[in-house]
Amino acid sequence: MTPHLESGPRQPAPGRLPPGREVIAIGDVHGQRALLDCLLDGLLQRLAGHAEGSVEVVFLGDLVDRGPDSAGVLDRVAAATRHGLGPARVHALMGNHEQMLRRALEHRPGAWEMFLGNGGLATARSLGADAATPQAALAAMARALHGPRRRLLEDTLKSHHRVGDYLCVHAGIDPARRLAAHLARPWDEVEPRHWAWIREPFLNRRAPFEGGVIAVHGHTPAQGPQLCANRLGIDTGAAYDGPLSALWLKDDGLSVIQAVP
């Protein structure tokens, strides 16, 4: 089946953006290249006529794993971060799945098993690494992750991206820590309260976050977008045959556009 695009209604936005600026955040892609192409092509049409640099597209992380074409997703996102999407600049954040992939490629203890246990086999296959031993598979993956794919994974991915009141981050914010220290942590650490991994006590928090920032995040899939006063969650389960969602933030409202399988 060919994916199709669905656009939701305009709704009030919980935060403010600098004048003339717009943000489009894209949830966990997880190797779904066909959904990604459908979504980006639809966004490109809707971006026609926008001033150069007035819109920023932010991938919220988890480009890889579970879905069938992680290699193709890395290629499309690498090209977008390099050349933009029409008039929009494109940023990409580190997800816990990129972190697991990097750790496997660095041969960290237990990292290969963790990678396989979280949908990594599909990524290995899409990179042409269907080898019998972990060592052979990792060597083949390392060879396939060259050029723009390698630069994306090693240099381009960021921990967060803030525009106005909105803080784009993969999983969320640990409310028990100072924001700056929380976001500055190196991403080769793996622990559950990390910004690339956190679920609770982030998801159930109703109080505002430090500085009144509104988290724009993926990581925890839900049936539909989670549009709360203090967080906007847009992982709608593309990994599990759900749609791939984009959240379009403007100063006078927000809307959700989905590529539906």
Ligand SMILES: [Mn+2]
């Ligand atoms: Mn994810």
